[in-house]
Amino acid sequence: MDIKAEELSALIKKQIKYYQNDDQVHDIGTVIETGDGIAQIYGLNQVMLGELVEFFDGTMGLVQSLQEDRVGVVILGSQLSIVEGDEVRRTGEIMEVPVGDELIGRVVNSLGQPIDGRGPIKTQKTRPIEAPAPGVMDRKSIHEPLQTGIKAIDSLVPIGRGQRELIIGDRQTGKTTVAVDTILNQKDQDMICIYIAIGQKDSTVRSTVETFRHHGASDYTIVVNAGASAPAPMQYLAPYAGIAMGEEFMYNGKHVLVVYDDLSKQAAAYRELSLLLKRPPGREAYPGDVFYLHSRLLERAAKLNDELGGGSLTAIPFVETQAGDISAYIPTNVISITDGQIFLQSDLFYAGVRPAINPGLSVSRVGGSAQTKAMKKVAGTLRLDLASYRELESFAQFGSDLDRATLNKLNRGERTVEVLKQGLHQPIRMEKQVMIIYALIHGFLDEIPVEDITRFETEFYNYLDGAYPELLVQISETKELAEPKKMEEAIKSFSKQFVVSA
Incomplete structure (x- = not known):
């Protein structure tokens, strides 16, 4: 075939112009040791801390240790197929998890993969699990209350949107119940909840998920589960994955509540x-x-300023104490990072005071800024009343001859403790809390026998719903106390028809 020199030259130039080099340069390392979910890699000289690497079989790993002659990698998956001599490739990426509305109502693992048997989750976006916390100028002072529906918290240690409030106590003192009730109370409150279970039994997590579904809370809740059977890397990563999912909503102007249950396990x-x-x-x-492990997690909770959309992310971490020792290492660390703590005392729990909140050791450093004006007015003296009652209670055990003022304080204190008790999964709206505490501090319960207080409260709420719904609506909408005459009229009219048990 006769091809002219000009044609051949044009053909070569065309080939050069459209030439594509498919060769890619990869930084390759070799597995020199593996076991217990960790692989030691030789040869990845340029790898970065926190970078993802890919093993020969497609399993991913997270770089967690850089040494002169080797790199320590946490294996994110099964290590059974990874053996000495396998190749490992850098990806140049940091770990990300899927985020977005599609996750709401689902149960996922620490990598954002569904584990509830309801099919794949088709998300459009991802976010890195490690991200810088919002700066000082990006934040706004906390001023909106996060209503937990728990009287003892909303009145004594209020939590604001964007706050970090630690829940601390021995095991089996009701920590998870406090968080679950708080999530249940967020129905119709414009709040997205993320519940992160770390190192718990799968049966316990399943029970919690069923509770959410039964009460309609799964419509606004994401559950991230790294159970007791999950490898240590997954338990370590779960809180970071959860807060990354929450940040997506926060930076889009929404309000988020993230519960870490619990950071001792992490x-x-x-x-x-x-x-x-x-x-x-x-x-x-x-x-x-x-300390840095927890601080870089909890500092990401914030109330953003209006320029950034005004979204908020509230963090409620749990820490388990041993025999009530709140001065141990991990509790001290997390107390110093958070904006207050709610201490659940085992002695109170076993005495039937539930939630077993110790008002002396519990504090909210945001304080009244996170309360409605109505609650602030009625709950102002409650903490002091409880503290003086506890002191007099121990003193009164040793003396029978007490003066009238002391007896009145003891009488009021007993009723205060009884009013602050609350049943399982029974969160109470703010306006009803205000009404019962108003009745308590103004002496309307002083003549009611202690054993009848709980029944009085339940029947009182039902009575208000039927006879004074406009009173509840007014307190709910204005966030202010209604006219005292109107409130007292409602309390007195119910008290007249309340039948004291024989």
């Missing part, structure tokens, strides 16, 4: 990883950076 998982990566342990055998 700290233990991180300690396990650190020891396997041969990092030296620090105080009480925890790594020296365990």
